[in-house]
Amino acid sequence: MTFGVSNTTVRQGDVTALDGVTVTLKPGEVTAVVGADGAGKTTLLRVLAGLVHADSGSVATPGAERIGYLPSGVGSWKDLTVAENVAFVGAAYGLTGADLADRADPILEQAGLAHVTDRLARQLSGGMRTKLGVSLALLHSPGLLILDEPTTGVDPVSRVEVWRMISEAVANGATAVMTTTYMDEAERAASVVLLGEGRVLLSGSADDLIAAMPGAVGVVDAPTDPTLSWRVGPVFHEWFPDGRPESVDPFAADLEDACIVADLSARDATVGHGR
Amino acid sequence: MKGLALQAESLTRCFKDNVAVDNVSFDVAFGEVVGLLGANGAGKTTTIRMLVGLLEPSSGHAMLLGAPPSRESQRRLGYVPQGLGLYGDLTVSENLRFTAHAYGIETRVLTGPLLESSNRLVRDISLGLQRQLAFTSAVQHVPDALILDEPTSGVGPLAAARLWDQIRHEAEREVGVLVTTHSMQEARQCDRLVLLSEGSVVGRGMESDIVAGLTAIEVTADMWSDAFSALTTTGAIVTLDGRSVRVIDQSRETVERTLHDACVAATIKILPATIDERMASLARAAATG
Numbered sequence: 001m002t003f004g005v006s007n008t009t010v011r012q013g014d015v016t017a018l019d020g021v022t023v024t025l026k027p028g029e030v031t032a033v034v035g036a037d038g039a040g041k042t043t044l045l046r047v048l049a050g051l052v053h054a055d056s057g058s059v060a061t062p063g064a065e066r067i068g069y070l071p072s073g074v075g076s077w078k079d080l081t082v083a084e085n086v087a088f089v090g091a092a093y094g095l096t097g098a099d100l101a102d103r104a105d106p107i108l109e110q111a112g113l114a115h116v117t118d119r120l121a122r123q124l125s126g127g128m129r130t131k132l133g134v135s136l137a138l139l140h141s142p143g144l145l146i147l148d149e150p151t152t153g154v155d156p157v158s159r160v161e162v163w164r165m166i167s168e169a170v171a172n173g174a175t176a177v178m179t180t181t182y183m184d185e186a187e188r189a190a191s192v193v194l195l196g197e198g199r200v201l202l203s204g205s206a207d208d209l210i211a212a213m214p215g216a217v218g219v220v221d222a223p224t225d226p227t228l229s230w231r232v233g234p235v236f237h238e239w240f241p242d243g244r245p246e247s248v249d250p251f252a253a254d255l256e257d258a259c260i261v262a263d264l265s266a267r268d269a270t271v272g273h274g275r
Numbered sequence: 276m277k278g279l280a281l282q283a284e285s286l287t288r289c290f291k292d293n294v295a296v297d298n299v300s301f302d303v304a305f306g307e308v309v310g311l312l313g314a315n316g317a318g319k320t321t322t323i324r325m326l327v328g329l330l331e332p333s334s335g336h337a338m339l340l341g342a343p344p345s346r347e348s349q350r351r352l353g354y355v356p357q358g359l360g361l362y363g364d365l366t367v368s369e370n371l372r373f374t375a376h377a378y379g380i381e382t383r384v385l386t387g388p389l390l391e392s393s394n395r396l397v398r399d400i401s402l403g404l405q406r407q408l409a410f411t412s413a414v415q416h417v418p419d420a421l422i423l424d425e426p427t428s429g430v431g432p433l434a435a436a437r438l439w440d441q442i443r444h445e446a447e448r449e450v451g452v453l454v455t456t457h458s459m460q461e462a463r464q465c466d467r468l469v470l471l472s473e474g475s476v477v478g479r480g481m482e483s484d485i486v487a488g489l490t491a492i493e494v495t496a497d498m499w500s501d502a503f504s505a506l507t508t509t510g511a512i513v514t515l516d517g518r519s520v521r522v523i524d525q526s527r528e529t530v531e532r533t534l535h536d537a538c539v540a541a542t543i544k545i546l547p548a549t550i551d552e553r554m555a556s557l558a559r560a561a562a563t564g
Contacts, residue, residue: 028500030515036431037401127315152429153357155315156457156551157558160514167515168507171500181429184459184549188516205517230436231443233308233464256432256460263433 001062002026003048003144003175008057010043010198017043019198020057023177025144030166030176032189034259039195041179042072045148048177061144065093068142072149072179075133078122082113082132085121086139093140107135110165127158134165145169147178151185163188183256194259201262206255214265215241217257218248230260239264278341280305280420280451281326285335288321295321297474298335303451305419308442310465311455312485314554318474319455323422326453327352340419350378353418353450357425359409363398370397371412378416385411403434410438414445421445421452427461439464459550470550472557482550489548489556492522492530496541505537506530512555523552524559 003025010018018040025031033041046052047059049069061067076085086108090100108114111131121129134150145166151159163185170176178189186192187206194202194209202209220238223229229238237253239261244250253261281303288296296318303309313319324330325337328344340348354360361370367389368382375382385393389407392400397408406426413421426442427435442464446452454465462468462482470478470485478485493516496502503520506513511525522530527543534541548556 029518034432036434037403039431125315149429153425156554157314159457160512160551160555163514164507164512167503167513167520170515171503173500181431181435182458182460183432184551188514190517230433231439231464234443234466259432260436263431 001060001143003060003062005044005047005054006058006060008047008054008059010040010047010052011055012043016198018047018054021195021198021200022057023193023200023203025175025177026190027143027173027175028170029190030170030178030188031191031193032186033177033179033193033195034181034183034186035195035201036263038197040198041195042148043198044195045069045146045177045179048144049146062142065140066143068137068140068145068174070133070137070147070150072152076121076129076136079120081118081120082108082124083117085132085136086117089136089139095140103139103141104135107138107165110168111135112161125158127154127161130154130158130162131165134162138165138169141172141174142169143174145174145176147176149179149181152181159185183254183259187255192255194262196263196266199266201266202258206258209258209262210253210255213253213258213261215239215261216244216248216251217253217261218244218251220248228264241265278305279303279338280307280340281422281453282338282341283322283326283335284338286322286325286332286337287334288325288330289333295474296325296332299471299474299476300335301469301476301479303420303453305451306446306449307467308446308452308454308465310462310468311453311471312457312462312468312550312554313455313471314457314558317471319471321474322471323424323453323455327354327422350416351419353413353416353421355406355409355413355421355423355426357428359405361397361405361409361412364396366394366396367400367404367408368393370408371415374412375415380416383411383415403430406430406438407434410441414441414450419450421450423452423454425456425458425461426454428456428458435460457551457554462550470554472554473561477557478553483547485550486548486553489523489553491546491548491552492525492527493544493546494520494522494530494534494541495544496520496534496539498539501537501539502534502541505533505539509533512552512559521546521552523548524556 004023006022008021086104220236223236223238229236279302283299286299325332372382494502512523
């Protein structure tokens with residue numbers, strides 16, 4: 001069964017947070033949602049989690065009791081211990097006693113939290129607290145795992161572990177969707193959705209998005225158009241909407257380039273520059 | 276400008292019997308962007324606290340603009356912490372005025388999106404704009420050295436690119452820039468990298484120097500989940516990469532034997548590891564002694 005949203009629009013006051021968005025999530029896959037602040041990433045996840053009502057369009061999910069949701073931030077109760085957090089969330093899903101332990105123990109073990117179950121969540125390091133949040137979201141073996149920026153600001157070692165926890169859930173058949181601001185992480189997802197101002201600017205595998213990029217990106221020492229160029233270390237990357245000039249060498253663009261180009265061309269269309 | 280913006284010389288700091296920073300040496304020249312990498316607890320923050328004069332070294336020397344940190348050299352430093360150090364209840368322009376007054380300088384003239392939001396409260400603007408403001412505020416007094424803690428964390432790709440344009444602009448103005456980061460995207464923006472682990476420098480140079488020959492084994496199988504489940508039993512670091520599986524810290528022989536025993540047909544490729552994978556591998560080695 002595939003989950004997702006179809007032609008979904010969400011209005012919040014005067015703002016159209018999502019504007020005719022269609023995203024299909026496949027079982028056994030991680031979908032990464034990327035985009036600028038205010039692009040609609042969190043709203044999309046909250047619609048999928050059933051926390052925000054869509055004004056139009058349809059939403060397909062396995063139902064609230066089969067969804068695991070980690071909001072951005074922490075996703076655990078700071079003044080409860082790790083064990084109390086687990087018991088509290090477990091109880092919400094009807095998991096208690098031996099059933100809860102059977103499920104929770106291996107998850108906490110894998111998350112490296114088995115030795116700190118008596119510690120208050122607020123006393124955990126940022127990386128450990130994130131792993132607790134993911135553990136809680138996984139507790140009831142959800143069919144759909146929804147994670148809002150689970151790795152932002154998390155150190156690389158914890159990030160590898162969080163990614164491994166997500167991988168394991170997906171290996172066991174779950175569908176996962178996560179927002180991220182790390183492009184290398186998005187490249188590791190089976191599919192990527194780039195949102196911009198409430199619309200889907202790009203969606204597909206990272207390779208597809210790079211291949212479908214309009215025009216070409218090249219490496220230049222001095223850009224010809226500052227609005228269409230950006231720095232990468234000491235050099236510039238420049239987008240040539242009409243194709244690569246002969247003076248510029250061929251270059252293998254990455255997902256970050258493809259996302260920047262999509263943002264630039266969407267902006268261009270909004271401003272109404274003739275091209 | 277001659278000399279070095281920042282210099283750590285055999286820098287060491289102990290807290291009780293714990294050595295947080297152990298004989299760390301590196302420098303940042305004027306006009307250069309250096310990335311200081313490391314997991315949590317690697318010693319990045321302690322190193323920076325010594326460089327800016329907030330913490331005395333137990334031994335070694337911390338030099339800010341050519342001398343031990345002083346009130347005078349601290350005034351020529353710009354610093355953007357992870358928490359940004361902005362006042363949420365003040366507007367964008369009030370925040371800038373406030374720091375300008377503290378330095379006794381004229382407020383910088385706002386441009387672009389910050390100008391459009393100049394009368395909005397900082398807590399109401401997006402994180403991307405907040406990062407932009409924190410940076411603008413830190414360079415208002417035209418510093419000669421800049422320390423930025425994960426300057427583009429949590430920001431979308433285009434906004435991050437625009438912020439890097441400005442950081443590079445400062446470097447071109449001959450400012451020495453030290454960036455602490457755990458993001459590979461940010462690491463790629465730097466001229467040079469220094470990798471800390473357990474308080475010591477364990478790598479320096481470009482991305483390939485940091486990875487230091489560590490390889491990842493990429494396993495591609497029809498059913499990646501079978502390969503994943505089998506390989507996690509070997510105790511290696513196993514992660515998903517698209518529809519393939521990447522394995523660190525395990526021999527090719529063990530990977531092949533494990534897949535064979537689990538009846539998983541797969542193709543195997545040996546690839547250079549990423550900086551993240553190198554850090555994860557280091558952290559594991561440290562944890563297991």
